[in-house]
Every structure is written in C-alpha cells, then in structure tokens.
Amino acid sequence: MLNPINRSAAKSWQFWLKLAGSLALLSFLLARTDLHAIGTLFRSLRFPIFFASIFLYILAQMLSVVRWRCLLLAEKINIPFWRLTLLYFEGMFFNLMLPTSIGGDVIRGYRVFQMTRRDKASLASILVERLSGFVALAIIACIAMIPAYTYLNDPVVVWLVVMAATGVIGIVAGLLSVRLQTLFFRVLNGVGLGRFHERLEQLHESIRRYWTHRQALLQAVGLSLILQSLVIMIFYLTSRALNLSVDVRYFFLFVPLINVISMLPVSIAGIGLREGSSVYFFSKVGLDSAGAISLSLLFFAVTALCSGLGGIAFLVGHSQHRMDP
Incomplete structure (x- = not known):
C-alpha cells in the first residue's frame, strides 16, 4: 500500500500527465487549424448573445441545485436552498480546478456530510444526480438521432449513441440487480480489495434506496432533461455568438456525445478532448476546424466564468461555516 507521501506524489504525476495530454492535444489541433480564422471569429463575437449564454448557464446550474435538493429531501436531508447553492457552485469551481470532473462532487459530498453526518446518503444523492444527467443525455441523443441521421448518414455517430445508451x-x-452486486463484490474480494466491501455495500444500498423514491427520481430525470436541453442550447447560442451557421438539431445529437467524451479522466477539465470531439463531429455537417475549435473554446469560457463564481461561494461558505455554532 502506498504511504501518504507516495500517494501525494502519484496524484501530482497524474495531474501533470493529464495537463501535458490536454496541452499536447490542443496544440496538435491548433497546429492544423487556421489561427487567423479563429482570430477573425473571436473579433466578430456578438457580445449580447455571449452574455445571454452566461445567464442561461447560471440558470441551468440553479436547476441543478433544485434537482439535488429534491434527491436530498427524499432522504430526509433538509439543507436550505441558499446553502446548497453555495455548495453546488463551490463544486463547480473545484470541478474546473481539479484534475477530474468529479473532484467537485467529492468536495460537496464531504461538505454535506460535515453538516449532516450522513456520508452514504450524501454521496448517494450526488451519484444519483449524476446518473439522472447521463440518462437525460442518452434520451436526448437517441431522440435527436432520428431526424439528424436522415441528413448525417454516419454509422459511427449511431454506434456512439448506442454505446452511450447501452x-x-x-x-x-448494475445498481438495481442483486446478482450483479454479488458478482461485483466477489470480484472485489478476489483482487484483494475486500476491505472496502462493507462501505461499498452501504453506499450501494443508499443508492438503491432511491428506487423507492419514485417521485424524486422522476423529478430528477425531468429536471435533467430540461437542464441538458439548456446546456445544448447554450452551446448553440455560442455558435450564433461566433456567427456560425449550424442547424440546431445537430447540437442535440453531438453535444451529449461531446460532454461524455470530455469527462474521460485523461485531461484537465476536458481541455483538448472537448475541442477534438467538436472538430470530429461538427466537421460532418460542414463546419471547419477553426469554427469547431472556436465554438468549443467559447463554450469552455462560458463554463469557466460561471465556475469562477464558485471561488466566491467557497469563501462565503467557509465564512458561514465558521459563524455556525
């Protein structure tokens, strides 16, 4: 087993490797793109639409807070909405700053545990929240594939959608099946990780309990559908801010796939992966690499600006935490 110093060194190396991978992929894409064309697109930026995108993104995150609160209330965890909002934006900030896109989720789960001392239920609410978002993405992509494929006619995109949905x-x-759970824990014991069996089993039971909270689950999936549709429209608005002409139906097909790919734990904040997948998908509908990369970078700027508010939320949250008895 690694001691704390070795674990810290390993995490440091992982961070720098991911950062190097992100920069290498982004440099590779930019080296094969007309940088002058990217500069021209950004100089023609339509700021009213850009600011509207920022406003809609903040609205989407507020819907995420409502979704999270519905799931927490199902487990009798009642935290004021304003406090959850601070925690959620704090999580967004750390999702941006930490090497993986789930680092902020761990932090807000820990903060809820500090307030409630219910660690399994706190983490389960976040995992179910994330899962409801993936379900919504899969539903949207599958529906969008029907009208878009008539014009796209690309089996690779179809297979990607099918794989994501599967x-x-x-x-x-896996979360609902007792047989798969038993098989998972048997494998865990077989590879020498049986010491985590009890804690993971408790967490699994906390997640499975949400299956009995049908109303909360339906609310979470419904809010996720609205939320993911808003995110897709924000992506579309950023294209209009850059004066790009891409039919909105392709965004409902491509953006879910781009979001999933950018969450792979091989880059920092999805940098490089998001741009590369944007170039791959949008090139299929006539958008050149300069336009696709500009679109991806501008969308990242929207998310980064809004996530930066989480830094303020982090300071406010800690000040409030110190004031609480």
Whole structure:
C-alpha cells in the first residue's frame, strides 16, 4: 500500500500527465487549424448573445441545485436552498480546478456530510444526480438521432449513441440487480480489495434506496432533461455568438456525445478532448476546424466564468461555516 507521501506524489504525476495530454492535444489541433480564422471569429463575437449564454448557464446550474435538493429531501436531508447553492457552485469551481470532473462532487459530498453526518446518503444523492444527467443525455441523443441521421448518414455517430445508451442502461441495471452486486463484490474480494466491501455495500444500498423514491427520481430525470436541453442550447447560442451557421438539431445529437467524451479522466477539465470531439463531429455537417475549435473554446469560457463564481461561494461558505455554532 502506498504511504501518504507516495500517494501525494502519484496524484501530482497524474495531474501533470493529464495537463501535458490536454496541452499536447490542443496544440496538435491548433497546429492544423487556421489561427487567423479563429482570430477573425473571436473579433466578430456578438457580445449580447455571449452574455445571454452566461445567464442561461447560471440558470441551468440553479436547476441543478433544485434537482439535488429534491434527491436530498427524499432522504430526509433538509439543507436550505441558499446553502446548497453555495455548495453546488463551490463544486463547480473545484470541478474546473481539479484534475477530474468529479473532484467537485467529492468536495460537496464531504461538505454535506460535515453538516449532516450522513456520508452514504450524501454521496448517494450526488451519484444519483449524476446518473439522472447521463440518462437525460442518452434520451436526448437517441431522440435527436432520428431526424439528424436522415441528413448525417454516419454509422459511427449511431454506434456512439448506442454505446452511450447501452452504458447508461448497464449502470442502472448494475445498481438495481442483486446478482450483479454479488458478482461485483466477489470480484472485489478476489483482487484483494475486500476491505472496502462493507462501505461499498452501504453506499450501494443508499443508492438503491432511491428506487423507492419514485417521485424524486422522476423529478430528477425531468429536471435533467430540461437542464441538458439548456446546456445544448447554450452551446448553440455560442455558435450564433461566433456567427456560425449550424442547424440546431445537430447540437442535440453531438453535444451529449461531446460532454461524455470530455469527462474521460485523461485531461484537465476536458481541455483538448472537448475541442477534438467538436472538430470530429461538427466537421460532418460542414463546419471547419477553426469554427469547431472556436465554438468549443467559447463554450469552455462560458463554463469557466460561471465556475469562477464558485471561488466566491467557497469563501462565503467557509465564512458561514465558521459563524455556525
């Protein structure tokens, strides 16, 4: 087992490797793109639409807070909305700053545990929240594929959508199936990780309990559909801010896939992966690499600006925490 110093060194190396990978991929893409064209697109930026995108993104995150609160209330965890809002934006900030896109989730789960001393229920609410978002993405992509494929006619995109939907179904089935749970824990014991059996089993039971909270689950999935649709429209608005002409239906097909790819734990904040997948998908509908990279970078700027508010939320949250008895 690694001691704390070795674990810290390993995490440091992982961070720098991911950062190097992000920069290398982004440099590779930019080296094969007309940088002058990117500069021209950004000089023609329509700021009213850009600021509207920022406003809609903040609205989408507020919907995320409502979704999270619905799931917490189902487990009798009642935290004021304003406090959850601070925690959620704090999580957004650390999702941006930490090497993986789930680092902020761990932090806000820990903060809820500090307030409630219910660690399993706190973490389960976040995992179910994330899963409801993936379900919504899969639903949107599958629906969008029907009208878009008529014009796109690309089997690779179809297979990616099918694989993503199958993956979501597999995760849900794994959480609900007792047989798969038994098999998982048997494998865990077989590879020498049996010491985590009890804690993971408790967490698994906390997640499975949400299956009895049908109303909360339906609310979470419904809010996720609205939320993910808003995010897709924000992506579309950023294209209009850059004066790009891409039919909105392709955004409903491509953006869910781009979001999933950018969450792979091989880059920092999805940098490089988001731009590369944007170039790959949008090139299929006539958008050149300069336009696709500009679109991706501008969308990242929207998310980064809004996530930066989480830094303020972090300071406010800690000040409030010190004031609480």
